[in-house]
Amino acid sequence: MSAQAGSGTSGLVRAAVIPAPGAALEVRRYPVPELETGAVLLRTVAAEVCGTDVHLWHGRLAGAPYPLIPGHVSVGTVVATGGDVTTLDGEVLRPGRLVTFLDVHGTCHNCWHCLVAKSSTRCPSRRVYGITYGADEGLLGGWSEAIYLKPGVQVVPLRGSVTPELWIAAGCGMPTALHAVDTAAIRLADRVVVLGAGPVGLCATALSLASGAAWVGMVEPASIRAEAATRMGADAVAPPWEAEAMVRGATGGRGADVVIEASGAPQAVGQALDLARDCGRVIVVGQYTDHGSVAWNPHTQLNRKHLEVRGVWGSDLSHIWRGMDLLDRLGGDYPWTGIVSRSYRLDEAQQALQDVEARRVVKAVIEPGVRKEGR
Numbered sequence: 001m002s003a004q005a006g007s008g009t010s011g012l013v014r015a016a017v018i019p020a021p022g023a024a025l026e027v028r029r030y031p032v033p034e035l036e037t038g039a040v041l042l043r044t045v046a047a048e049v050c051g052t053d054v055h056l057w058h059g060r061l062a063g064a065p066y067p068l069i070p071g072h073v074s075v076g077t078v079v080a081t082g083g084d085v086t087t088l089d090g091e092v093l094r095p096g097r098l099v100t101f102l103d104v105h106g107t108c109h110n111c112w113h114c115l116v117a118k119s120s121t122r123c124p125s126r127r128v129y130g131i132t133y134g135a136d137e138g139l140l141g142g143w144s145e146a147i148y149l150k151p152g153v154q155v156v157p158l159r160g161s162v163t164p165e166l167w168i169a170a171g172c173g174m175p176t177a178l179h180a181v182d183t184a185a186i187r188l189a190d191r192v193v194v195l196g197a198g199p200v201g202l203c204a205t206a207l208s209l210a211s212g213a214a215w216v217g218m219v220e221p222a223s224i225r226a227e228a229a230t231r232m233g234a235d236a237v238a239p240p241w242e243a244e245a246m247v248r249g250a251t252g253g254r255g256a257d258v259v260i261e262a263s264g265a266p267q268a269v270g271q272a273l274d275l276a277r278d279c280g281r282v283i284v285v286g287q288y289t290d291h292g293s294v295a296w297n298p299h300t301q302l303n304r305k306h307l308e309v310r311g312v313w314g315s316d317l318s319h320i321w322r323g324m325d326l327l328d329r330l331g332g333d334y335p336w337t338g339i340v341s342r343s344y345r346l347d348e349a350q351q352a353l354q355d356v357e358a359r360r361v362v363k364a365v366i367e368p369g370v371r372k373e374g375r
């Protein structure tokens, strides 16, 4: 088994590691783990570089354990299983099967949040691959030649026309945007504004159009991302300082029915409130890390407008599961794979983080199996 998952004859698995907040990334070698009953070992095909990983590198996520193997959305091939492991469809996983998995593990389905509030994304027991599991606990991140899926991790085989390239291109933006668009409850012919053309905002653009929006506008200052929004089907794109004019012009001066804030900039939340029409709806999905506070006027920006504001945190298995069906259905309708600007080897992981941070790329992907010549 070791020779299948590891790097050739050594039997060791190479992984890119953030040793400590702000420290240079290292490629470290780990032994191939023994499989518990119910566990699955994957050979990683591709793993996403998400904006969250940049925040992890800078130590901006409270409680994240270091050293840490990042990568919370990944695609891999099943190498081995600890006994029969069955998917929700009743399929018994066999070696060679291409799968993804829900990065959230350990949701208890037995606490107040899970059972009373029915908001499992706030369950205090949940742990997240590549974010809240550290490297000392195992191969629990995707920037690694192999990923150890603990018993109970929800494995979702790629279905229909969904290729690894397509799944990783939509990446964690897809389930997050699906959660946001569900929460937005877009009606046919709504006029929607999305703030931020990162992976979440681009997916939210496509899903808003697929939900029947009559018009989707994008607010994005970076040209590489603005161009990606246009390719994804946004009807208009403007930088923040021209957003008001764009939205007023497209809505008879009234403002958007639905505004989805996916930029991560705190000041964008205030703008989102301003861009919504009276009695409109604002979804805040972009503020995954704490970038500070902003001032806003509760009378003019919220109460008098009779706005509805909803926050969206994380995603659950339903978003992965339905995201798979959506990509199977919509894969050819939107340029998903265009979201990925380039892929990187494990030893280029730090460059990938820097490129994402500097917005030189829309999305970066790590391909752990790709190695430099002669190494």
Ligand SMILES: [Zn+2]
Pocket: 050, 051, 052, 072, 172, 173
């Ligand atoms: Zn992510």
Ligand SMILES: [Zn+2]
Pocket: 107, 108, 109, 110, 111, 112, 113, 114, 123, 124, 125
């Ligand atoms: Zn719980």
